[in-house]
Amino acid sequence: MEDGVWSSLSPLDGRYRAANPALWEKFSAYLSEEAYLRYQLEVEVALVEGLAAAGVCPPEAAAEVRAAAREVTPAEVAAEEERTRHNIRALVNCLQRRVSEEARPWVHFTATSADIMDTANALRLRAATREAVQPALLRLELALIRLAEREALTVQIGRTHGQHAVPVTFGYACAVYVDRLGQRIQAVETAARNLRGKLAGAVGAYNAASLFLPDARRFEEEVLGRLGLEPAGAATQIVEPEFVADYLHALVSTFSVLANLADDFRHLQRSEIAEIGEYFDPEQVGSSTMPHKRNPWNLEHVKSLYKEFMPRIVTVYLDQISEHQRDLTNSASSRFTVEVVAGLVLAAERLSGIIERLGLHREHLERNFAQARGSLVAEPLYLCLAAAGHPDAHEAVRRLTLEADRTGRPLLLLLEEHAELAPYAARFTPQQKAVLERPEEYVGLAGRRTFELCNAWRAALGLEGK
Amino acid sequence: MEDGVWSSLSPLDGRYRAANPALWEKFSAYLSEEAYLRYQLEVEVALVEGLAAAGVCPPEAAAEVRAAAREVTPAEVAAEEERTRHNIRALVNCLQRRVSEEARPWVHFTATSADIMDTANALRLRAATREAVQPALLRLELALIRLAEREALTVQIGRTHGQHAVPVTFGYACAVYVDRLGQRIQAVETAARNLRGKLAGAVGAYNAASLFLPDARRFEEEVLGRLGLEPAGAATQIVEPEFVADYLHALVSTFSVLANLADDFRHLQRSEIAEIGEYFDPEQVGSSTMPHKRNPWNLEHVKSLYKEFMPRIVTVYLDQISEHQRDLTNSASSRFTVEVVAGLVLAAERLSGIIERLGLHREHLERNFAQARGSLVAEPLYLCLAAAGHPDAHEAVRRLTLEADRTGRPLLLLLEEHAELAPYAARFTPQQKAVLERPEEYVGLAGRRTFELCNAWRAALGLEGK
């Protein structure tokens, strides 16, 4: 295998496979050509078992085909395809070759290639979602929940436009991602469950099956039911492409959430901000030439994966278009969707590793907050003045801010010195005064909402007690 | 206005506006800068009314603001923005200017700009969906249903890879679009309903509101409830971007369905196929130099709109990323989403106009079917042979086809002449023989499924009896 890795063309099967052998075993199990073949065989077996159940063919034929399916290998099918130039015909030939003359006609009976391939595609995407995507996303969600809960009350200066704004807590900043990712996990789940199969024949109208079965639509429902799938509402030669498009949208929009998180945490590691840190192995080298560097390269990697895979949604939309009863211009492109699945898993695992071991530099959180302290009472001050009846409080505070900038003196001091503002200040409640004096208390519901959101998502995703 | 049209930069406000004044009136009502301002004012009014209901400000203040909101004009706000360089502050100033000193502080009280803008954005997209998108899509869906029902039994040669395959009915080919579009209409509806507002303040933690209200989250729910909206699960300065991303995916994936339909009908108008025709005005010119041309330019226009608007989904995904409590790098890009909404409506209306007046050239449908007649029994023949026990029916028929090609003789005739095949043929049922002799009967459930699908979608979308 090793040589294969280094001679691979795709970084996925080269560099990244070499670095993550365990993950790639999973990918191979669900997303490789070999895995695809297994699912196709599963569909062929379900079909002939359905035919037997419907009395069209003898039960022995079904049993023979099931046994044969266990023996077919990818290399054998490939060799046959080399001859026939048709992948499903090759598969069928390999099955037929292994069964009796009596069973042979019932292999693939009434089906068209796309029946097998589209149905197998739904099966493998569902399985990959269940076994690889959702575990990776749930791992990340749990890491985020724990981090949010742990830091629910850790005050952090909020930043809008890269500028200090008013305070949040670090936990709340994480809780927003808990909510966003939680929703995406549900969106992925919904879309994966909604993937459909088909057994409607060459042009979707059950032409062939209707020659032998009284209700070919019901037969389709029955066979797909054996595989845990529903049929598409209608089909041409292929399943309506919207189910896969919805699924890919769910994946890609999840990827954006991960990229946003990676960007945020990357910027929080800037030398001047330095509020958080990736765990750094003592053996690890930051730069080939600058031995002191500690680079957020894992987060950068996540963002980079996003840049690679996000634009591929365009292919998915283009593949929604297939002329008449189908063209085959999705033959290659649709094969690459598995890469997007893998890319998302890769990014989620990488992020989880960081979040699970994330360290906070609390002294820098405090330093950065302190830097903002002087000016961040501007907002509550404006509101308290307004509530106290000042008719133009925003403008008054804006001017006060400019003065504070110019003179370097604290806002509250300036407030007291302004004769026209003092009367309003006198009306402030003790709680309002407290916030104006200790702006770290100006965090609104940050703590409470953090716990509410974490609890809600633990419950919704079955993560209680973890 | 007219001069404005011709000097416009965007084709949307130039050429297409000039050609569709009625449609543009609708777009202006929901999607223009003016419309956006109206919705922002609506949010400001709801906020102050909520404050009054919560006992934070006097009810008179709310009444004054409501009255003032009716008078503010876009030009006035623009002039104020020219001074302040801040659009929502400008809006607030215009409101404050119109109310008493007592009411003034309560305008925009505790809100941040994004509270107003994001909530107004949800309102306008919902309204545009209800008033423009869904009517246009439903018009198209109904046109497709009627066409599908009318032609449910009209036999057409099915085409895969642009090659004659086995028969469908033209109605069934339309019914597949009825199903795909029906599903997309529901997806658009779901996504539009799920658009959210927010009133969570500058960093999403209800910092400001919590100074004056016992439960700022409940207050948010109450105020948004007045507008028919729910709050986002969590917010930074802005609403979580996934709600808009889902909505745009729904629009763009719908656009793909329209593009596919346009492509199909365009190819069916090729000179050599000519099964359908766009209605052609006697005054209309097909080419500036070839007076005989009848071009499917409306369908081409639909495909072209798709090519323009589909890639814009990339912008939407990029806009899912906003640093920390928000950056403003969606300031311009998010304003262009209204163009995608309009583009889809434009395409749907154009398609409806074609479908509602679509003519079939039945003689060409028959001619094209006849061309395929000789070979299209290949599939049922293979299946009947297989069912009759032939162990390698597909291969036998494939060879027979090559022979038919070479000799120009009909398949069924060749069948009878082949001694090794004749015994199987003897076992064919009368129904099977009928299909082999009259391949136009080899349409499976095409007719039945057409009616089932049309009925189901009429019911699901409230189109019964239309």
Place this chain on the structure above:
Amino acid sequence: MEDGVWSSLSPLDGRYRAANPALWEKFSAYLSEEAYLRYQLEVEVALVEGLAAAGVCPPEAAAEVRAAAREVTPAEVAAEEERTRHNIRALVNCLQRRVSEEARPWVHFTATSADIMDTANALRLRAATREAVQPALLRLELALIRLAEREALTVQIGRTHGQHAVPVTFGYACAVYVDRLGQRIQAVETAARNLRGKLAGAVGAYNAASLFLPDARRFEEEVLGRLGLEPAGAATQIVEPEFVADYLHALVSTFSVLANLADDFRHLQRSEIAEIGEYFDPEQVGSSTMPHKRNPWNLEHVKSLYKEFMPRIVTVYLDQISEHQRDLTNSASSRFTVEVVAGLVLAAERLSGIIERLGLHREHLERNFAQARGSLVAEPLYLCLAAAGHPDAHEAVRRLTLEADRTGRPLLLLLEEHAELAPYAARFTPQQKAVLERPEEYVGLAGRRTFELCNAWRAALGLEGK
């Protein structure tokens, strides 16, 4: 006009037009529907003048058509198009209506619509490039050159991965953009000059013209030469689309450079970094609720425009595909390319405004540099040790860095204390020691390269003495 602005659908013709009336006058002059019509009329005139020169039609006909072209209005053509449903036929009718019966046949003689439209498109894109794009890019380039020259020697800590690395000068950081933008300006120029016209008729084979002219290819060259254009090497009904695709690539790749610059300068304004500042009008409001905010919203706007327009390149590639002698599926999409042109100009003008008035916070540049001072000698130290013969210098310094982190003591001090390192240190040259002690001198060729690059680009772009 004002009402038109607020009721516009596109932000380009609404909000942005209102804010930039002068810029929009330019856009209208080159990129509007009206402008397009003017260029189409210019092509029709050149054609008939070419026919006259070739002796095919009388010179009086050409004179009449030239006079008529001056009078045709967009509204008139639109009204005619309403009737004919064909834009170029409408234009031709409007011209013919104004000339004598004798001149009438020669209007548009032997041309197909695409001859006129594609040629006019090349003309308007070239003119817009010359009059709007290049002036805007050159303004920005000059602003960057001046800034780079001014700050050529201003030491700044270099940042890789958002982490302090080794020093550059701020001027050099700008000079890299001088070089990147300079190259893009040349790429835009090359691509614009390479835009082509055509007069090859309905299918590109000069069918019509060859009936009346001895060498229709030469005639095409002659007529296009009157307009300053060359013909495409070959044509179908339309000009080969690669010329426009290359032009759009030049624009979009330029946009990426602007976006990169905007990102850089945006991050340098982060509260904790604060090395530079956008000029801030005293009247300007930073936040509707946080009166103290100074947001880099102009830079955010530039990035946002990039996110809107960059993905549109996908449309351009899709429009490279046109079936057989052409389909019309670029009818709408190709009309939107003018928006990309305008978007780039908008972004460049916005950036220029910032760069021309950019202020440096020198105390923060020094503060940030000082923060890195302790560790940034790691790289030169490693190299000097290596040059002095240390066999594993990188590893030695990496360990030293960890020790410095742990103990908080300066690297150079630790160096002296390590017995195994001291002998190597003794071999350092005085210049090397100087850099190790005053790391602000460790800037390599930053200053020299800045001046070299600025000089080279001033010369290449005709910006000497400005």
Place this chain on the structure above:
Amino acid sequence: MEDGVWSSLSPLDGRYRAANPALWEKFSAYLSEEAYLRYQLEVEVALVEGLAAAGVCPPEAAAEVRAAAREVTPAEVAAEEERTRHNIRALVNCLQRRVSEEARPWVHFTATSADIMDTANALRLRAATREAVQPALLRLELALIRLAEREALTVQIGRTHGQHAVPVTFGYACAVYVDRLGQRIQAVETAARNLRGKLAGAVGAYNAASLFLPDARRFEEEVLGRLGLEPAGAATQIVEPEFVADYLHALVSTFSVLANLADDFRHLQRSEIAEIGEYFDPEQVGSSTMPHKRNPWNLEHVKSLYKEFMPRIVTVYLDQISEHQRDLTNSASSRFTVEVVAGLVLAAERLSGIIERLGLHREHLERNFAQARGSLVAEPLYLCLAAAGHPDAHEAVRRLTLEADRTGRPLLLLLEEHAELAPYAARFTPQQKAVLERPEEYVGLAGRRTFELCNAWRAALGLEGK
């Protein structure tokens, strides 16, 4: 290896590799991780040889490093990277381990990782262009030229909007692709030649090198010159990304040309058109269920590859943005550009295979032309009438066409019957009359231009006599 193929994730390293072992050997040689490592080693060797030439290090060191570089294996570097988490440091360690203590310090001396990686990237893309891309494109170009020349005079009905227009020759239709592809081959060549390397150190300012070399810029030029490269005009840590972006644009815009060709030829194979045919192996199966099918699946595959790879240009533009002296968010994404290179080669080879064996169904070319014969004189008739002085010839012919449609009678007959048109017809020249009667002569310069274009491109690309 075989198992690796089937367990691969990417279709490139699975299905497509299995089907094209020879092509994949080439890809592995230039585009695999192993190949990348080879080029990195080449750069390290050139660097130390440059140092020796500059007198910085002893020539023996250079010789040792060159020898060591020959022995380093990918597996060894990967194992070392596992420990250091840094790919280039791992490479350097593997080299240093093999050389004497004296040589060790000079390995990678003054370089930063990106110096090695970006330079190696330019080398491998250039080599892949020279060895894989250009041969594949030239093979296709030659196949097109031969086909164009062979069929230069074969009359074909031209098609615009999928509708019969006026005639071309099949050769001319191919010659347009000869011209488009020829231009793209030159664009790819230009962009590949313009790929740049760098040796400017950690932040692009030659900080490190300047400590040991009098003119570090000249040193960079000298070392890169050994590799046949020029340096970028300026650099941060990385080479300016525009060189790669231009290269990828050249590839992707070439891909669009191939996709257009594939679409055209695919549609010409439609059952109703059937003017051309892919060569079909007698063993080949067209459909798993419809034994008679002959599908243009190779052409569909080309279009599908285009749909997969074209959108990846978005990644390239996003990778133009790298913060400050660089972020690493292109770490993964930039590794995937090799897939686009391979995808284009794959598509070109597939297309060449088709074109080289393309068969024309001449009887169908004639049948389709005959179908159009009646109406296609409309254009020349209008022009001849106009030239003969008819003041409204286009309208006259348009009406005549409608009449011909309605009555089914030939245009020319109707012409003679119309009293008001007959006088003009009397003025037609014999040559004009000939074209009106034998519309297959109405092909303009199609034949001549075909030969001119083919000759020109044979000359420009060194394909004379092939």
